[in-house]
Amino acid sequence: MIASITLFYASLLALLLLGLSARVVMLRRRHQVGLGTGSVGALQRAVRVQANFGEYVPFAILLLALLEWAGAWTWLLHALGAVLVLGRVLHAQGLSKSGGVSSGRFVGTLLTWLVLLVAALSGIGLGIGFGLGGGPGQSLA
Template sequence: MPKITLLITALHVLLMLVLLARISQVRHARKIGLGDGGDPDLLRRIRVHANFVEHVPIALLLLALLELSGLPAPWLWGLGGALLLARVLHAAGLSRSGGYSFGRFWGTALTWLVLLLMALAGGWLALV
């Protein structure tokens, strides 16, 4: 049972629910049922959530496969924790600005680094 991935995934789901609630809050307040209604704040919130959905599922799947393949627990905790930190940084950064921000830059960089490290670990474990 991949218990580390289970906990990491549960924490990511909580973050996703926060991102979804932020979208719903604006939709309800501005009575926008579908799309972004031309509202730049709602559009940004939708993109923050969409970016999360574009990156997190494959990362969590790979983390689970690494755990099932026997990657040592400290690596799993490190990779999973770094992914969560990256996604919080990215969400906070993109929520504040569509341009450059500390959170967006480092959230993206850390997400890509975690994905790269997990892909390399997966390739290594598949070959040994």
């Protein structure tokens, strides 16, 4: 079975990761920093945005795929995927502008954590037989 919903959101997030990575490369070239951040604030933030993405997104995508394979509701999978993409975009925008507190960074983090929490609880529910879908390979659109 192909996890087409997860594939869609993972693909969107891969494009976002490429954009974040390109920003790091661009800033490294502009400031002639080959390794580390050279104490350049914009580069430090860009590196942290990219790293934070790498810290959270793979596990969220794994949970999304496992939920899809376990037969979770289609609407739940789309909701989790869309909220994850939105959260990562907001986080990247917020942290890119300021290393301090920003609404984008706060809301982006909150949305990412919400996706992880709902996905984890849904996985536990499916794991113990609580009805959150139509069974493996089935969806209740």
